[in-house]
Amino acid sequence: MSRQIEEKLLFELDHPGRNGASLPKCDVPEVSFADAFGPLARKEEPVALPELSEVDVIRHFTRLSACNYSVDLGLYPLGSCTMKYNPKINEAVCRYEGLSGVHPLQDEATAQGALELMHALQESLCAISGMDACTLQPAAGAHGEFTGMQLIRAYHEAKGNPRKIVLIPDSAHGTNPASAHFAGYAVEEFKSGADGCVDVEALKARMNEEVAAIMLTVPNTLGIFEKNIKAVCEILHAKGGQVYIDGANLNALMGVTRPGDWGADVMHINLHKTFSTPHGGGGPGAGPVACKAHLEPFLPVPIVVKKEERYSFDYERPMSIGKVQGFYGNFLVLARALAYIETMGAEGLKSASELAVLNANYLRAKLTGKLELGFDGPTLHEVVFCDKGMPNGVTTMDFAKRLIDYGFHPPTVYFPLIVHGAIMIEPTETEPKEEMDRFVEAVEKIVAEARETPDLVKKAPHEAYRKRLDEVAAARNPRLVWKR
Amino acid sequence: MHYLPASGEDVKNMLGAVGAKSVDDLFSSIPEEVKLRGPLPIPSGLAEAEVKERFALRAARNTVASCFPCFLGAGAYDHYVPAAVDAILSRSEFYTSYTPYQPEMAQGTLQAIFEFQTMMAGLTGMDVSNASLYDGASATAEAALMASRLRKGRKILVARSLHPSYRAVLRTYVKHLGLAVEEVPFGSDGRVDLSAYAKAAEGACIFLVGQPNFFGVVEDVKAISSVALNSEKPILAVAVAETLALAALEPPGPQGADLCVGDARSFGLPVGFGGPYLGFMTAKKELMRQMPGRICGETVDADGRRGFVLTLTTREQHIRREKATSNICSNEGLCMLAATVYLALMGRKGLSELARQNLSKAHYLKGALEANGVKPLFGGPVFNEFAVSVKGSAKVNGKLFKKGIIGGYPLFKDYPKLKNGYLLCATERTAKEDCDKLASILGGAA
Numbered sequence: 001m002s003r004q005i006e007e008k009l010l011f012e013l014d015h016p017g018r019n020g021a022s023l024p025k026c027d028v029p030e031v032s033f034a035d036a037f038g039p040l041a042r043k044e045e046p047v048a049l050p051e052l053s054e055v056d057v058i059r060h061f062t063r064l065s066a067c068n069y070s071v072d073l074g075l076y077p078l079g080s081c082t083m084k085y086n087p088k089i090n091e092a093v094c095r096y097e098g099l100s101g102v103h104p105l106q107d108e109a110t111a112q113g114a115l116e117l118m119h120a121l122q123e124s125l126c127a128i129s130g131m132d133a134c135t136l137q138p139a140a141g142a143h144g145e146f147t148g149m150q151l152i153r154a155y156h157e158a159k160g161n162p163r164k165i166v167l168i169p170d171s172a173h174g175t176n177p178a179s180a181h182f183a184g185y186a187v188e189e190f191k192s193g194a195d196g197c198v199d200v201e202a203l204k205a206r207m208n209e210e211v212a213a214i215m216l217t218v219p220n221t222l223g224i225f226e227k228n229i230k231a232v233c234e235i236l237h238a239k240g241g242q243v244y245i246d247g248a249n250l251n252a253l254m255g256v257t258r259p260g261d262w263g264a265d266v267m268h269i270n271l272h273k274t275f276s277t278p279h280g281g282g283g284p285g286a287g288p289v290a291c292k293a294h295l296e297p298f299l300p301v302p303i304v305v306k307k308e309e310r311y312s313f314d315y316e317r318p319m320s321i322g323k324v325q326g327f328y329g330n331f332l333v334l335a336r337a338l339a340y341i342e343t344m345g346a347e348g349l350k351s352a353s354e355l356a357v358l359n360a361n362y363l364r365a366k367l368t369g370k371l372e373l374g375f376d377g378p379t380l381h382e383v384v385f386c387d388k389g390m391p392n393g394v395t396t397m398d399f400a401k402r403l404i405d406y407g408f409h410p411p412t413v414y415f416p417l418i419v420h421g422a423i424m425i426e427p428t429e430t431e432p433k434e435e436m437d438r439f440v441e442a443v444e445k446i447v448a449e450a451r452e453t454p455d456l457v458k459k460a461p462h463e464a465y466r467k468r469l470d471e472v473a474a475a476r477n478p479r480l481v482w483k484r
Numbered sequence: 485m486h487y488l489p490a491s492g493e494d495v496k497n498m499l500g501a502v503g504a505k506s507v508d509d510l511f512s513s514i515p516e517e518v519k520l521r522g523p524l525p526i527p528s529g530l531a532e533a534e535v536k537e538r539f540a541l542r543a544a545r546n547t548v549a550s551c552f553p554c555f556l557g558a559g560a561y562d563h564y565v566p567a568a569v570d571a572i573l574s575r576s577e578f579y580t581s582y583t584p585y586q587p588e589m590a591q592g593t594l595q596a597i598f599e600f601q602t603m604m605a606g607l608t609g610m611d612v613s614n615a616s617l618y619d620g621a622s623a624t625a626e627a628a629l630m631a632s633r634l635r636k637g638r639k640i641l642v643a644r645s646l647h648p649s650y651r652a653v654l655r656t657y658v659k660h661l662g663l664a665v666e667e668v669p670f671g672s673d674g675r676v677d678l679s680a681y682a683k684a685a686e687g688a689c690i691f692l693v694g695q696p697n698f699f700g701v702v703e704d705v706k707a708i709s710s711v712a713l714n715s716e717k718p719i720l721a722v723a724v725a726e727t728l729a730l731a732a733l734e735p736p737g738p739q740g741a742d743l744c745v746g747d748a749r750s751f752g753l754p755v756g757f758g759g760p761y762l763g764f765m766t767a768k769k770e771l772m773r774q775m776p777g778r779i780c781g782e783t784v785d786a787d788g789r790r791g792f793v794l795t796l797t798t799r800e801q802h803i804r805r806e807k808a809t810s811n812i813c814s815n816e817g818l819c820m821l822a823a824t825v826y827l828a829l830m831g832r833k834g835l836s837e838l839a840r841q842n843l844s845k846a847h848y849l850k851g852a853l854e855a856n857g858v859k860p861l862f863g864g865p866v867f868n869e870f871a872v873s874v875k876g877s878a879k880v881n882g883k884l885f886k887k888g889i890i891g892g893y894p895l896f897k898d899y900p901k902l903k904n905g906y907l908l909c910a911t912e913r914t915a916k917e918d919c920d921k922l923a924s925i926l927g928g929a930a
Contacts, residue, residue, distance in 0.1 A: 049828070380513070
């Protein structure tokens, strides 16, 4: 990550006369665009594309890759993002031609392997979550939330009243209120209790027949298990409401406890968090939704079903909410997740959750006294510190940027919103103890620097490919494409 | 377990530091009554070699286009992906990184997004682009939601010839938001019926048109944008399921489209049984602040050097929560990278030549079919896909498969009135002799 070659943009590297790909000779008579389309034909080649050789392109992107931090380089402690190691076998199997080369509209008889894979994953996710049915269609967590809220709405509508309100705690991810809104609900935020959990008495007083559902992240973004979860489910169910669980933090719970057993009705599962599929610099993810039997009729079409050793897509689902993705979901991401589940097995998944919680508690113990805890409750998979006591006007952002100089990706910052200057740390189970110790040392040094040489921290990073970037200027005068 | 580095000794030491007696103690905040008794009801873990074997068996139970000639398109077009694309996607600096929230350590990803935005805006003739959406279908839905914020009209107008899945997802998205979806029919040439559009346009906030449409027919976007209306013009959005066609056609922007969405999977990604694909959105500048999803912008660092950041974030859910322009968070980052590498490799000359090959193959196939008495369903111009009339289209694919061919897509499922409609696609991977073979078989069936 130290100083390196300044890499130009592709367009600045443009070198007319070069090409980066070869095409077979065309074995049929050539038809020109003008002949086929007349005035609708493109008149000039797409000038937005450069002319480069394969060598130019490979060097360009390899150099750019060197400007990135990644899990394969070291600790990536983004809270609620679960940046665990991405096993290499997953990457190998999803590239098998027999999986990557299957056309989504092929006859089912010619895609039995792909369908069996999806069916096996549906079954595994139901087993892990304690739910009865599952759709693999959503492409990411927020897409899963949207799908789940649509299921809830369809369920209420079928009972005659869609209801109006979805309750969401103030510690929730921003996607929760946005997803509920796009399912047509008014969002009502409610304050977490003093213990970071739902205030059961306040919920009981608030609950009525207008409330369609509650959306809860468990453990929540403070890393705390919702200890009254059973009571919460009972309060909602008593007045006909539904309980949606945001599974972003499922990595704390595998093999220990299951949302389906709490009484929850529906949840999404981020395969790119808990089930080790790579984040890819922002996707593709996958956000399957698992639910109880009473919501199953509303799941998106199609669902993979098994009848006498044959797998097929079931489209005959008259109460379905419809489709949420063009085809069946991010299949090659699903393949990676199934490879992970089959590798880990029941015991391995439980160990993963146990060690994720142990690692988070270890970091909590080691960092307490250096940083101020944002919330003093029992920690599961992540721990939140705050900016209290940071000297000389050093902010959470300064602290985060200085970590870059020590070779670490910063934690999630300024979230959850209920903790001032939040620093949210999730090491995951795949971090070795030495790596966490190195992180603790770095934090210790930065805390000392904040006291003694605050400018060093405030102007960080110093050692990265770029110094601090001006985000305000970028938003004020947006330049979103390159211009000659 | 080889992904879990903690040794027994490590666990002991860490428990000591925490002040806990056992790992179980760490879960004491979870009430006993909700804890799982016994193991998860899934099998025990397998060794790497065993997992590989299982997946090899799964792969072997599918038939793929590399073994059988494939004439299926219908939203997923089989193009060759150069080895260099996967070489870059396999770099863990890219695939094991997160969304670039800390730009100083994510300039690689951010610069690639900026390059992607530039190329997609250029190809579609628009001013701005976002960093990707899930797929073409959800991008279409996002376009409708965006238009409903920009215009007063509560009606979403969509061409019936737009991809059926795109329309299906659109309906799911707008269902509960007080928006009505209305379809504009197609004429005998397979194109949007312009007079029907003119009649339906009043009160519409958007008109969504496929380009080429689901029948492979190229729409006259300029003619659509020039239709005289009695009311405010809806936002004209073009949805592109086969982005390679952008290299052959005048871009939607200069033709009068305000917005372009679609699926750029054709640029460097496998058909992959339907995902992950690459939704995109490009737009005229005036629409920029209502766009969904991540957007990358250019800026400078403290030393004045050029750098890139995610920008205009006040549109997004993590800032604006329920008032955000979309709920999207994770998008299709690595697929975006694939497209960027692919387009850089192909270049303006390579992509043009590839488009010409696709066009030539499809026209050859069409000609061969006609010579065998198989008639096209529509008269409009086509790129690499077209519809023909084949009696008993539902049963044709089974017959073709026995002869080693993955056939086309019967249209009756989505268009009951097009009973004999059968959609066929030819790409650069389609060989002349396979076209001849298909034509003679279908000619016999016709």
